Amino acid sequence: xxxxxxxxxxxxxxxAAYVAVGILQSWxxxxxILNDGLIVAVVALGVNMQWGYAGLFNVGVAGFFALGGLAVxxxxxxxxxxxxxxxxxxILLALLLAxxxxxxxxxxxxxxxxxxxxxxxxxxxxxxxFATFRMIFGPAxxxxxxxxxxxxxxxxxxxxxxxxxxxxxxxxxAAxxxxxAKTALGLRxxxxxxxxLGIGQIIITLMxxxxxxxxxxxxxxxxxxxxxxxxxxLQQQGWFISLAExxxxxxxxxxxxxVGICFALVIGSILVVLLALLELMVRSPWGRMMRAIRDxxxxxxxxxxxxxSRHLQIFVLGSAIIGVAGALYVMRHGLMAPQSYNDPLxxxxxxxxxxxxxxxxxxxxxxxxxxxxxxxxxxxxxxGPSILALITAPLNDGPLKQHLVDSAVQMRLPIVGLMxxxxxxxxxxxxxxxx
Amino acid sequence: METLNALVAFxxxxxxxxxxxxxxxxxxALGVTLIYGILRFSNFAHGDTMAFGTxxxxxxxxxxxSNGVSFxxxxxxxxxxxxxxxxxxxxxLATDRTVYRFHRKRKASPVILLxxxxxxxxxxxxxxxxxxxxxxxxxxxxDRFVINARQxxxxxxxxxxxxxxxxxxxxxxAAVIIVAALFWFLxxxxxGKSMRAFxxxxxxxxxxxxxxxxxxxxxxxxxxALATTAGVLYGLDKSFSxxxxxxxxxxxxxxxxxxxxxxxVGAIVGAFVISFSEVTFxxxxxxxxxxxxxxxxxxxxxxxxxxxxxxxxxxFAILVLVLLFKPTGLLKGKSL
Numbered sequence: 001x002x003x004x005x006x007x008x009x010x011x012x013x014x015x016a017a018y019v020a021v022g023i024l025q026s027w028x029x030x031x032x033i034l035n036d037g038l039i040v041a042v043v044a045l046g047v048n049m050q051w052g053y054a055g056l057f058n059v060g061v062a063g064f065f066a067l068g069g070l071a072v073x074x075x076x077x078x079x080x081x082x083x084x085x086x087x088x089x090x091i092l093l094a095l096l097l098a099x100x101x102x103x104x105x106x107x108x109x110x111x112x113x114x115x116x117x118x119x120x121x122x123x124x125x126x127x128x129x130f131a132t133f134r135m136i137f138g139p140a141x142x143x144x145x146x147x148x149x150x151x152x153x154x155x156x157x158x159x160x161x162x163x164x165x166x167x168x169x170x171x172x173x174a175a176x177x178x179x180x181a182k183t184a185l186g187l188r189x190x191x192x193x194x195x196x197l198g199i200g201q202i203i204i205t206l207m208x209x210x211x212x213x214x215x216x217x218x219x220x221x222x223x224x225x226x227x228x229x230x231x232x233x234l235q236q237q238g239w240f241i242s243l244a245e246x247x248x249x250x251x252x253x254x255x256x257x258x259v260g261i262c263f264a265l266v267i268g269s270i271l272v273v274l275l276a277l278l279e280l281m282v283r284s285p286w287g288r289m290m291r292a293i294r295d296x297x298x299x300x301x302x303x304x305x306x307x308x309s310r311h312l313q314i315f316v317l318g319s320a321i322i323g324v325a326g327a328l329y330v331m332r333h334g335l336m337a338p339q340s341y342n343d344p345l346x347x348x349x350x351x352x353x354x355x356x357x358x359x360x361x362x363x364x365x366x367x368x369x370x371x372x373x374x375x376x377x378x379x380x381x382x383x384g385p386s387i388l389a390l391i392t393a394p395l396n397d398g399p400l401k402q403h404l405v406d407s408a409v410q411m412r413l414p415i416v417g418l419m420x421x422x423x424x425x426x427x428x429x430x431x432x433x434x435x
Numbered sequence: 436m437e438t439l440n441a442l443v444a445f446x447x448x449x450x451x452x453x454x455x456x457x458x459x460x461x462x463x464a465l466g467v468t469l470i471y472g473i474l475r476f477s478n479f480a481h482g483d484t485m486a487f488g489t490x491x492x493x494x495x496x497x498x499x500x501s502n503g504v505s506f507x508x509x510x511x512x513x514x515x516x517x518x519x520x521x522x523x524x525x526x527x528l529a530t531d532r533t534v535y536r537f538h539r540k541r542k543a544s545p546v547i548l549l550x551x552x553x554x555x556x557x558x559x560x561x562x563x564x565x566x567x568x569x570x571x572x573x574x575x576x577x578d579r580f581v582i583n584a585r586q587x588x589x590x591x592x593x594x595x596x597x598x599x600x601x602x603x604x605x606x607x608x609a610a611v612i613i614v615a616a617l618f619w620f621l622x623x624x625x626x627g628k629s630m631r632a633f634x635x636x637x638x639x640x641x642x643x644x645x646x647x648x649x650x651x652x653x654x655x656x657x658x659x660a661l662a663t664t665a666g667v668l669y670g671l672d673k674s675f676s677x678x679x680x681x682x683x684x685x686x687x688x689x690x691x692x693x694x695x696x697x698x699x700v701g702a703i704v705g706a707f708v709i710s711f712s713e714v715t716f717x718x719x720x721x722x723x724x725x726x727x728x729x730x731x732x733x734x735x736x737x738x739x740x741x742x743x744x745x746x747x748x749x750x751f752a753i754l755v756l757v758l759l760f761k762p763t764g765l766l767k768g769k770s771l
Binding site for chain 1: 688745
């Protein structure tokens with residue numbers, strides 16, 4: 001079987017599986033899983049770029065993903081004049097100051113000769129900077145959080161349109177990626193993994209606790225989702241009601257399905273554009289150089305390639321892609337819930353399972369892996385309990401049986417794990433072989 | 436008197452909690468560091484090994500309790516611990532035979548083994564949730580305090596109390612015994628020496644007739660014992676839930692890395708560095724300062740550098756700093 005046929009078979013099979021879910025269960029469910037799948041496919045493209053092209057081990061995925069969501073809130077939410085009055089400018093000033101102090105301390109450490117003086121100057125700068133920062137930042141945050149705390153209490157946004165948010169999400173995640181890369185890329189593989197895991201968690205902890213920024217655990221709802229219409233609005237439109245009648249569906253179901261299709265089209269087109277760009281990059285001389293660096297850093301360096309800055313570049317680009325996916329995710333769910341990202345298993349390691357299953361270094365593989373794993377993940381939630389009820393049918397009703405049925409959804413973790421282990425053992429190149 | 440009160444408050448809110456947390460982290464970090472030193476990879480499944488060990492110990496505890504067994508003033512879980520360790524040992528050995536051995540024989544790179552451990556992490560995490568559920572569980576019984584705050588104030592006449600919880604005392608005592616035993620084993624016994632030799636230079640150790648399979652098996656047994664004990668002590672001190680234990684992976688790794696991966700003494704040093712900085716950065720110092728400073732100098736706020744939610748962030752900030760300035764850790768670790 002040629003590679004082309006094999007790939008067609010994989011994607012054909014996937015399409016059939018999603019259609020089967022639509023027919024056997026419901027189209028709402030099929031589209032909901034598909035949309036989540038398309039979003040994580042974008043994330044998987046980003047991770048695959050870092051790992052598959054360059055061998056950079058990033059397990060801070062959840063952090064970059066969450067930053068993308070934050071970008072949507074900061075860009076699309078309406079401007080809040082009361083918060084601005086209360087202290088938004090001071091907060092921004094304090095953050096600028098913090099960045100300036102860190103930069104200055106970093107420069108001082110680099111420029112000065114090693115010795116006691118250097119330590120004193122660097123840490124003195126940091127200490128004075130931190131104290132000043134707290135003095136400006138603390139009262140401003142308190143003032144902003146006191147503004148209408150039941151429904152706001154955060155700095156609000158910039159009232160800009162959604163596509164700006166996609167770009168900003170990429171930019172924000174890229175900036176974070178740049179900072180991480182600058183500090184951690186010099187580390188060897190395992191250490192890089194641990195450092196990124198930590199930095200990702202720090203980002204999420206910040207988002208969970210800094211209420212002035214995104215209301216923390218109080219969540220932000222009603223996120224703008226242009227160009228996708230709202231179900232409630234659709235249900236009142238004359239043309240839509242007649243369309244639903246023509247198809248013989250009730251209006252409510254029809255509206256959720258219609259919205260699902262709209263999301264699939266929007267997210268799907270972004271995925272396709274990214275995929276096309278990435279495929280062009282892989283085939284270009286740039287892609288060849290990246291593979292050369294991945295396969296033998298020393299040789300590539302000897303050929304005059306700047307390994308360090310190429311790594312930096314690819315880490316930043318990969319992070320940006322993950323950020324864009326984060327924006328799409330928040331948009332699709334209409335909700336920014338920072339604590340939901342505090343689950344590295346779901347938002348980081350699951351993505352890794354997708355990339356490994358799909359095939360490291362293969363963009364198409366990352367997409368296929370994402371769609372397969374998310375289908376499994378979603379279905380475990382929807383049919384897992386009934387399957388386990390079927391298996392445990394011979395048992396007498398009782399606490400044990402109840403416990404087994406209730407825990408059925410947890411079985412998706414071992415299933416993903418086993419899949420990952422089997423792939424690593426029997427077919428390490430994954431479903432679709434990368435270059 | 437005021438100084439004494441300040442000291443007691445400092446002991447009660449900073450030193451005691453940080454010491455027992457540090458002891459728990461140290462046991463966890465020793466497991467990570469042993470695997471890194473001998474099997475040469477970062478085991479992402481370590482948090483879940485701790486969770487699995489604790490879950491099985493809890494099940495055994497319940498079984499013992501339902502049979503009317505108790506350990507007097509001490510928690511019954513200590514009696515169940517050997518069973519938990521036995522089951523966890525069987526589990527990790529089975530994992531090694533079915534999963535890791537294949538990749539080891541092929542001399543897979545550390546990163547591939549790390550990804551393999553991610554797969555194991557998923558399986559173990561799911562199994563633990565499946566076995567015991569996702570709820571928070573308290574399984575501590577017996578006496579809660581060795582000395583409680585009121586007894587202490589009555590005894591000493593100070594206004595500030597020092598409470599010594601049974602679990603803190605057990606944690607520190609157990610940690611000291613286990614660490615002493617571990618170092619005796621590594622430095623004095625034949626098997627321990629062969630493990631260190633294997634860690635220093637695999638080829639040379641093989642040439643000298645060290646049996647790799649034996650070294651690997653013993654390592655996993657030690658890791659299972661350390662992880663289960665660390666998990667049970669942490670759970671007795673606080674509480675058990677699969678998710679918290681998965682998250683423990685972060686400070687445990689931070690401890691091992693800060694101390695120097697692959698270096699057992701480093702793991703212990705790192706654990707205390709991490710635990711003390713987590714507590715000092717997130718503790719509100721107001722209470723201690725009330726006693727230590729004259730009223731006129733007393734600051735208005737809580738004198739808390741960061742809110743308690745940031746404790747994991749503190750451990751990671753330290754981790755990142757150490758990685759930047761001393762990439763092999765405070766004590767010399769190895770870098771693969």
